[in-house]
Amino acid sequence: MTSKKIQNFTIKFFQNLKASLERGGDILIVKDVPSDFEKFSRRSSPYFLVFDEKKMTGKTELIAKGSSLLKSMTDYVSDSGSATILRIKFEADAGNVFKGHLNFIDCRVDSSIKKQKNNFFSRFTIQSTFQYLNKRDQIINVIHVHNGKIVDGDLSNYPVVEGKKEDVPLEELRAEYELVKKQTKELLHEKIEEIKVILDKDLKKGTKRIKKHFDAQRNEALVSMKQDMIKIKSLAIEMTRRSGLEYDKIKRKIQRLKENIERVKKNNKADRILREEEFAITDEKHKHSLNIDNKLINTTVIYYPRFIFETKIKNNKCTAKAIFEYNPLINRLNPIVCNNCNKKTKHITLCSNGHIICPKCNNPCGDCGENYCKKCLSHECSFCTKKMCKDCKLACFKCKKVFCQNHLNSDNLSENLGCNKCLKMCPQCNTYSDKDFFKKNNANQTVCQKCVTKSNIKNLTDQIFHN
Ligand SMILES: [Zn+2]
Ligand SMILES: [Zn+2]
Ligand SMILES: [Zn+2]
Ligand SMILES: [Zn+2]
């Protein structure tokens, strides 16, 4: 690596670890290095790093080829087990959270217990190395996973501190990694296609060159055979004019040429050359293959708390329990659902039976005037149809129908409450009683049982005194 490359690698490395980086002139100051790396390198931060020997001062450390910290960094990166656990710092208290999200009408928060659960983000850093021809390209992909899904994430603006290993659900992490592998393939697709085009082009060139070479070989053999045959022809003509030693010499010459042709023929056997050619092409193809090596160089788990407020809400009539869940990362309080209409609401009121409801669903009882939800105001006077709570509903002792207190009267004998249809007002005493027991008195007036009895007694005493 060149000095510039080493510098870039170092910066990227510590950024990935979420350490804090500062520039002090030519010095790169690295602070808050996760203890995982500190332990690995056996060096505690801060580090004061320079990349040029000439820039070294007392406490600075040179990061260059062969330096021990650089070796620790490269070892740490190649160790696929490298993992960073970070926690985003969030604080929340019920009072402030509720203030921004809820409106309590005629009720207030009595108490709230805060609990917390963790939400996880994972960040996988994958280094893909492409090897082809004599080239070596490297790509680093950073993939975020949240709730089992790939997300676009950047958590760099949140205040993070080192997290705890025991807070991390490893099983989920493994499942997420499978997802990440798939995603990496997709992310590399374009680059792979790009390289394939280059390789294809180059392979075509190479194959063409090979074909040309073997065509030339085939051609060369043909040409030499042709030349030999021409020579044989002219020698055969010459031979007819010669005799004795001369004749034998030419004959031997012809023999040699014939042997030569045979040898070339043998060497030039088409299938042998074809085999060699095929072999050369296969080899060329092999040289044009693409090798991809994916390496998980870092897993960072980032988690943050989700607050659960177990809350008691009170008014002067009752208390209700509610659970509010708050996600500080997106500043979201889980919507409160009206107990009555099931619609989300920011405005909270209480039914006197302790139901949490929206103001629309909150109505006073027609009799006592206390506030209730619609479900709790389910009783209706059979006469005037006004809605009542279960404490206010009354029933006629005779017909058993429900009435409000205005539409029931007390029976003058039994004191039971009865409705206008079941009780009747007596014209003599002006009180109500069961209309079935009305009778005619001596004056031929229809009166209540009480009055009939009274008049009978009166008649009896009148008779006694009269006699
Ligand atoms: Zn409602
Ligand atoms: Zn009532
Ligand atoms: Zn209710
Ligand atoms: Zn009524």
Ligand SMILES: [Zn+2]
């Ligand atoms: Zn009645």
Ligand SMILES: [Zn+2]
């Ligand atoms: Zn009467």
